[in-house]
Amino acid sequence: MFKERAGLIVWISDLKAAKSLERYGSIHYISKKMSYVAMYVNAAGLEDTTKAIQKLSFVKKIERSYRTEIKTEYNSNVPDKTAFYSY
Template identity: 70%
Template sequence: MFTERSGLIVWFSDLKAATKQLERYGSVHFISKRLHYAALYIHASKLEETVKQLQKLPFVKKVERSYRNEIKTEYSSNMPDKTRFYTL
């Protein structure tokens, strides 16, 4: 049902050009005006060719891959729950 997506962090120098042109390559999740980066989600099958196209843009400084989908999100607790000791 859901397509496999990969996240990219795109560092740029021109905010106006980035907001207009990055939407062509995938869905823009967040743009930081102060730190000049954008979080972008693209199809995982087109990851390599999209990175190459983004690096060719004149306003792009650096493109980094996000490892968010590779981080384990299921946690197991081997220690007992201590919240009952701290309640009023």
Template identity: 60%
Template structure:
């Protein structure tokens, strides 16, 4: 149904040139102060897009986001204590 998406953090040196990063994927956030951008792209074309991004002169470093691999379903092993602190 939905394509597998992968997130990348792209560190750049020129914020004006970094506006063109949306050609390679969906640009989610761009910090001009810290000079990085968060972008998402389809997993099947991600390797080729990263290779093309690394060739750009203003890109310093590219890191893959591990958000897909983090467990987001939590178990409740501790009893709820809020009922003891009621009014």
């Protein structure tokens, strides 16, 4: 149903030209102060998309987000201390 997405942080030099990145994927956030764009692109064509974005004149650097590779399920092996502190 949903396509696999990958997150990109694109550092830019021109904020007005940042809107043109919408044709490569969906823009999540544009930082005016720090001049970057957080966006999601199709994971199947990630390498081709990053090469195409890098060729744009206003793009300084592209960083890939590793959020999908971080473990988000946690287990608690630490014993519960609520019984110790209750009277």
